[in-house]
Amino acid sequence: MRFDRTEISLALIAIACVLFGFVSPGWLIFLLTIALSKALVVQGVVMQMRSGLVSFGQGLFYCIGGYTVGMGGQFFGIHDAIAALALGIAVAIVVAMILGLLLTRYRDIFFAMLSLAFSMILFGILVKSQELGSTDGFNVHNWTVFGWAPETGADSQQTVFTMTILAGLVIAIMIHRYTKAGIGVICEAVRENEVRVEYLGLSPRWLLYGNYVAAASVSALGGGLTALATGHVDPEMAYWTTSGEFIFIALLGGLGHVAAPFIAAIVFSVVRTYSIEFVPNTWQMILGFTLLGVIVFLPKGLWSLVSREKSGERT
């Protein structure tokens, strides 16, 4: 397997992050873990935005990933974190394969609202489920990695952080390839001219379906990692404001590069954390102005600050 420059850069940054994790304070590690695992969910939103669809319900897969990890440990004796994460991805894929059959018939606002509807249905079910702690959710603990049980606290935080970085790296490389692969480029073609895609003998629906399922699996991984990091899941994960946050971060970062959602998620978390700390009660307003500023001044997202306009090359 050959790696291109972007992939090598991503790998170097990931190694630097892991090393940085050993010397940085716990609160920062925690902030970064949450930001990066949410960024994985955002990657799923971005994948769909490239194909012209805005998912207003990506929280559905975030929640599925989180709850599967939690329930695996709680009810099914799956304590291995990696197995639990994989199971979360598998469940998300199965759900996406079913919902995708219906969703890929819709475009624009109808797709957005229908995806929202499905995540709100899950929210409703979880709120009604007493065994799963209803609105309070339940705790996720006692997980292991390859049989090793990190102690709760700093030790386990460190472990989740490292896992998140590694997962983020693998996913980033895969998405980087996916974006340039047949399906990635042709999904953009669907956004640009669906009629032409049909007349090339391809099924736009099948392409959007494949993309939807792939996006769901990435988002579920983000949800699973969040559950491990916070040690807790609750129905809020499927609530519409959570999905809104993912769209917010997606717009903040832009579609320009696979690294953009990671950067945007960190910026988002920092802005929110500091706003809450220094100007409580106004952080929504601050986020609102941030988004306004990005849309007006950086319509292609924060990534346009990083990329110098390269002519003739679409990165």
Added chain:
Amino acid sequence: MTTILETRSLNKEFGAVIAAKDLDVQVAKGEVVGVIGSNGAGKTTFINMVTGYLKPTRGEILFNGKSILGHSPRAITRAGMARSFQVAQLFPEMSVIDNLIVALAAAESPRPSFLSPLRSDARIARAEEILVEFGIENYRHSKVTAVPQGVRKLVDIAMALIGNPQMLLLDEPTSGVSMDEKTGLMDTVMNAVRQHGVTVLFVEHDMDVVERYVSRVLAFYSGEIIADGKPAAVLADERVRDLVTGHRHTHKKGNGAS
């Protein structure tokens, strides 16, 4: 002589408008058929029905002897019938060469790869050959929205040909192209078409272009075919002169493709 395309009593009504009335058309393999008719005569509607974009109100469509009625545009494309559009249908944010590369990948497989790069060396090389064949190699990296209308038309037709169709339907290939560029464009297209041995049906308003390339003409008027035969005979037909060619054609802009 084998028939490649046949329609039987094909009808299309849009409310009160009758866009196709009992169309019985037979096209033989290897023919180059010209379709003429004034604006709103039903030419595009005919192509749209045959390629699965519009569902006929009544009638039957056979391609290579098999019914394709109700088939999707992609199924019909895969079966070997391609088309171009009155207004070129391209991927506006991509370059000329990327448009061709997408078409090449689509022709290879209906299920694009998830991980291997679309812009492979083999596809780039093939796209280069096509650019040269169509004489548009100077525009390879331009966005398709930034190139002249004639180039857009050629890209549109090249994309249709990439799938190696048996039959090609061209909806006004020269619309929006200046008078003196028309023959150049059509020569390019017809050369490519001949090399692939494709049966062609093309809609055209310019009678000089029609006479130059076709072996047969269909004249549409108000959803009906009022004449069908050798170009000289059809163009001399009294009703055709009255209803189609009578008033000398002025250059017009295309309306929507669909």
